[in-house]
Amino acid sequence: MSVQEGFGLTAHPLRIEGARGDHLLVAQMVEPGSRVLDVGCGEGDLLQLLESRGVDGRGIELSREGVNACVAKGLAVVQGDADTDLVNYPDDAFDYVILSQTLQATRQPRVVLENLLRIGQRAIVSFPNFGHWKMRLQLLVKGQMPRTDNLPATWYDTPNIHFCTIKDFVQLCDEINVKMERAVALDPGGRPLRLNAPWWFWNMFGEQGVFLLSRRD
Amino acid sequence: MVNVQPVKPSQTRSERAREADHPTSQLAQFGADKPLRLDCGVDLAPFQIAYQTYGRLNADRSNAILICHALTGDQHVFNTHPVTGKPGWWETLVGPGRPVDTDRYFVICSNVVGGCLGSTGPSSTNPATGKPWGLDFPVITIPDMVRAQAMLIDHLGIRKLFAVVGGSMGGMQVLQWAVAYPERVFSALAVACSTRHSAQNIAFHELGRQAVMADPEWRGGRYFEHGTHPRRGLSVARMAAHITYLSSAALHRKFGRRLQDREMPTFSFDADFEVESYLRHQGSSFVERFDANSYLYLTRAMDYFDIAADHDGALAQAFRGSPTRFCVVSFTSDWLFPTSESRNIVHALNASGARVSFAEIETDKGHDAFLLDVPEFFAISHAFLQSAASAHGLNSAVS
Numbered sequence: 001m002s003v004q005e006g007f008g009l010t011a012h013p014l015r016i017e018g019a020r021g022d023h024l025l026v027a028q029m030v031e032p033g034s035r036v037l038d039v040g041c042g043e044g045d046l047l048q049l050l051e052s053r054g055v056d057g058r059g060i061e062l063s064r065e066g067v068n069a070c071v072a073k074g075l076a077v078v079q080g081d082a083d084t085d086l087v088n089y090p091d092d093a094f095d096y097v098i099l100s101q102t103l104q105a106t107r108q109p110r111v112v113l114e115n116l117l118r119i120g121q122r123a124i125v126s127f128p129n130f131g132h133w134k135m136r137l138q139l140l141v142k143g144q145m146p147r148t149d150n151l152p153a154t155w156y157d158t159p160n161i162h163f164c165t166i167k168d169f170v171q172l173c174d175e176i177n178v179k180m181e182r183a184v185a186l187d188p189g190g191r192p193l194r195l196n197a198p199w200w201f202w203n204m205f206g207e208q209g210v211f212l213l214s215r216r217d
Numbered sequence: 218m219v220n221v222q223p224v225k226p227s228q229t230r231s232e233r234a235r236e237a238d239h240p241t242s243q244l245a246q247f248g249a250d251k252p253l254r255l256d257c258g259v260d261l262a263p264f265q266i267a268y269q270t271y272g273r274l275n276a277d278r279s280n281a282i283l284i285c286h287a288l289t290g291d292q293h294v295f296n297t298h299p300v301t302g303k304p305g306w307w308e309t310l311v312g313p314g315r316p317v318d319t320d321r322y323f324v325i326c327s328n329v330v331g332g333c334l335g336s337t338g339p340s341s342t343n344p345a346t347g348k349p350w351g352l353d354f355p356v357i358t359i360p361d362m363v364r365a366q367a368m369l370i371d372h373l374g375i376r377k378l379f380a381v382v383g384g385s386m387g388g389m390q391v392l393q394w395a396v397a398y399p400e401r402v403f404s405a406l407a408v409a410c411s412t413r414h415s416a417q418n419i420a421f422h423e424l425g426r427q428a429v430m431a432d433p434e435w436r437g438g439r440y441f442e443h444g445t446h447p448r449r450g451l452s453v454a455r456m457a458a459h460i461t462y463l464s465s466a467a468l469h470r471k472f473g474r475r476l477q478d479r480e481m482p483t484f485s486f487d488a489d490f491e492v493e494s495y496l497r498h499q500g501s502s503f504v505e506r507f508d509a510n511s512y513l514y515l516t517r518a519m520d521y522f523d524i525a526a527d528h529d530g531a532l533a534q535a536f537r538g539s540p541t542r543f544c545v546v547s548f549t550s551d552w553l554f555p556t557s558e559s560r561n562i563v564h565a566l567n568a569s570g571a572r573v574s575f576a577e578i579e580t581d582k583g584h585d586a587f588l589l590d591v592p593e594f595f596a597i598s599h600a601f602l603q604s605a606a607s608a609h610g611l612n613s614a615v616s
Contacts (some may be wrong), residue, residue, distance in 0.1 A: 035570075058567070067576045068597055071544065074604035078545075078563050078575035088564040090533075 016049065021190030022210060023049055025100060026124050029182065029212045030055055034095035037119065039082050042101035044070035058094075059087060083107045088116035094120040101208070103127045104160045108121070114176060115213050122181070126210040129185070131165030131203040150188065150207065166202055166209040173213065182212040232300050233333065233506060234441075237349075240267040242292055242328070242334025243300035245372045253330065253365050256521075259355040263344065266369045267335025268327035269297050271311070272319040274375070280611055281375045282317055282602075283366065284326040285383030285390035288515050289455075289590075291334040291506055294326045295319065300334075302508050309341040309590055311381075316598040317382060321611070325373070329390075331357040331515055333508035339449060340441070340508040350364035351510060352438035359386070359522045367401070377401050379609055384408035384587035385554065386515070389522050392562065395543070396524055396535045404542040404605040406598060408587045409551050411558035412532055412565070413523035418553060421461055422516035425454030427507050438510050452500030452508045459499045464550035467491060479594050513607045525565075532561070533568035542608070543573040544601040546594060548586040574601060 011172045016024060030036060030052040038047050041059030043066050050057050059077035061067050070077035079083075082099065083106050097120030099112070104127050106112045116123035128151055129135075138146035145155040153160070164172075166185060173180055185193045185206025193206055200210070245266045247253065252262035269292045274281060284294050284307065291298075294311055295305040311317040317324055328336035331354070339354040346353075370378065381402050383391045387411025395405045414422075429435055432450025436443045460468075472492040476482065479489065488494040525532040541568055547559035556577045566573040578593045580586045587594065 058572075064576055064578070064593065064597075067574065068593075068600055071574045071576070071597055072600035072604060074608055076542070076572040076574050078573060079577055080565070080575075088560075088567070090568045094572070121250070 007093050015098065016175055017080060019049055020045070022100070022126055022186060022208065025186070025192065026100065026126070027053060029124055029210075030096050035093075036047075036098060037089070037094045038098045038100070039116070040100060040105075041070060041075075044073050044075045044077060044152065046079070046098070046100065047075050048073055082112050085170050086112060086119060089119040089198055091114075091118055092121065096120050096122050098124045099106060100114075100124075100126050101128065104164065106162065109114060109164070110172060113172065113178070117178060117213060121214065123213045124141050124210070125169075125213060126208055127164065127169065128160070129166045129203065130163040130205045131209050133204050136204075148188075164191045166206055167199065167209070169209060169213050170199070173211070177216045179214045179216040180211055181214055184210045186210065223554065230383040233508070234340070236300060236334050237338070237340040237508070238335075240328070242267040242269055244268075244333050244335065247367050247368060247372075251368065253361065253368065255355050255361050256358040257356050261330070261337065261355060264330065264337035264365070265335070265341075266327050266330070266337075267367055268325060268369060269293050269294060269296060270326075271324040272322055274373075275324040275611075277381060278375050279377070279609065280321065281323045281325060281370075281373075281378050282380045282382060283370065283378050283394075284311065284317070284324060284331065285362075285366070285381065285387035285394075286326060287383070287385040287387045288458075288519065289503070289512075290387065291332065292326045292328045293334075294324070298506075301502075303571070306588065309588070310595065310598060316595050316602055317380075318602075321606070322379065325370075327366055329362040329371050330509060330516065331362070331518060333511040334363070338508070339438070339510035339514055349441045351441070354514065356517055356521075357514060358518050359389050359393050360397060360527075362518065363390050363397055366390070366394075367398060370401070377403060377613065380404045380406060380599075380605065382406040382408075383410075385410055385584065386519050388554075391517065392524060393522075395539060395541045396528075399539045399541055400543045403545070403609050404602070406544045406546070406601060407562065408546045408555045408594075409548060409559075409584055410562075411522075411554050412525060412535075412562055414519050414521075415558070419520045421458065421553075422520055424457055425516060426513050428453040428457070429478045429513060435509060438513075440509070446504070447509045448501075451504045451507070451512060452497075454512060455503040455507075456496045456500040459496060462583055463555045464552065465582055466550060466581035467583050470581065471495075532565035536566050536569040536571050539566075539569060539571040540599075541571065542605050543571055544597070545573060545575045546587075546597060547577045548584070548591075548594075549574075549577060549579050550581045551584040552588065553584040 035056045038059045047057040060080040067079045097116045135146040185202035186208045188207045249262045252260035252357040294307045313320045328334040331338045333340045337349045381391045381394045388407040391407040427449040432447035434445035435447035475491045477491045477494040524535050528535040547556040563575045576597050
C-alpha cells in the first residue's frame, strides 16, 4: 500500500469560531446544497454547521437526549441505530452519508459501511485509529488494553467493540470495492497531519482517520 | 385506593343528548350548497361542526394550531367539559406556557364528524326524518373527518395551519392532513399512531362493536326512539378498550392484586379486586358521556384507515415532495400503536425525503401516555413546535 497523490485537503482549511476541527474538515468535504444524512449525530453540532452552509441535513441518533437537543435546534433527527435502521433507507437517498466516530461501536462495521454507500453517493467516515503509537506502546509496555484522553473507557464498559487501525480500514475499503477519494489523518488535537505522508506514518501518528468514500463502479 | 365517584345517569344523559344538536361550543354550519363529500359516495348536507378555540389568531393568520382528538375525545381540550364537568382532556399539553402555548398560538379543536358532542353524527337529528340518524348515518372515514376539518379551517379564514397535532386516532388525522393538504400544514406532530390500523386493533374494535350490538337495548341502533340505552354493551366495549390503552406494568403498579374495600375475597363474582372496580367505573362513566352508535362509527373509521392503500400500496408515495416538517413520537409500553408502527411512518417519510424527527419515549404508561404527565413527551413537543415557530417566522408572543 502506498500514499496516493492528492489525497490531502486543499491548502485553505475552513475556520469557524467554536467549531470542532474534525467537523470543519467534514464540512469542507461536503458540497454546499447537497443532501446529507449524519448517522450518530449526537446533539447536532455538525448538522447545524452543515445547514449553515446550505446543506439539507438529516440525522440519526441513538440517545433521546441527543434527539431532543437536535429537535430544539430545528434539525430533522430520528431516534435510531446505525446497525438496525440504515437498511430502511432507500438507495441513493442522499449525496453524502456521514458516520463520525461511530463505526467502531457498530456490531457489523462492514454491513454498515456497505449501507452508507448504498444510501449515499458518497460516505464520510471518521474513526479512532487503534494503530496510533500511544495505543501500540500501552499494549506493548503495559500489556493492557489502551486508554487515552479521547478514549477513556475501560475494556469492559466501552461502547467501542470493533476498533481498527487506519491500515485495517483501508484494507476493508479495498475488499468491498470502495473508492477512497480523500483521506486525512488527524492528530490528538483534531488537526490534520502533514500531507503526502506514507500510510505507515499516518497509521502510526494519526489519532483518527477521516475518509471520503465513493462506490467504485 | 381507587376513588370511584357516583355518576348521575339521567342528568348527564339528557345533557349529552342536547349536546348532539345544540352543543356548548362554537358551531360552523354548512348548508346544502356545501356538502361534505364522503368516501362512501354520499354527500352529507346539511351538516355542522362543533369546535372550541383558545388564544388569539394573529394579524396574518399564521399562528393556528389544529388539535385532532382521539376516538372517545372531543373538542373540549382546555376547558371544563359541559357534560362531565371534568377539566379539558389535553390540559397537560395545551395551555399558557405549555408546549401548545395558548398565549402564543391560536388553538382550534373540533369534534370529528360522526362524533356525539355537536358535530353531525349518528346521534344528531336527521333533517329528513326529524329523528336521530342512528344507523342511517353514512359510514365515515378518517379522510372524511379531515375533509370536514378543512372546511372548518376555510370557514375560519385560515389558509395554512402552523401545526396539526394529535395522538392515536388524532395522530391518524394529523397524517391524513399532511397527505391530503400538504401545502396547508407547516408542521405535523403525530403521536402514538399509525398509517394503518393493524389486524389486532381491528379485532379489538370488532370486540367492542359486538358487545354494543349484543346488548338487547341497542335495538338495531334505534335506542333513542325506544327510550333504551345499550349501557351494558357499551360499558363492556369501553372496559376492553381501556385495557388496551394501558400496559401490564401500569396496571400492576396502579392496582396490583389489591382488594376493593374488603379484607378477604367474597367467593363471588362481585368486583373483589381494585382493578375490576376501576374497569367497571371506566365503563359506567363512559356510557354517560358517549353515544353507542358514535362508538361504532368512529371505531370503523379507524379500521378503514390505510394511507398506503390509497396510494397504490406505497406509503412513501403518499408523502412524496411533502413540504411539512414532521415530528413522530411513540411510547415504549404502547402495545396498541407500538413503536414499530411509528418507525414505519418515519421510514416512509425518510424515503420520500420529508423533514422528519422521531423519538421513542420511555414510559410504562402504555398508549394513554400521550394524555398523561410525561415530561419527556412535553420536552420534545415543546422543542419541535418552538423550532418550527422560528422557522415559520412566528414571534414569541401574539402582537
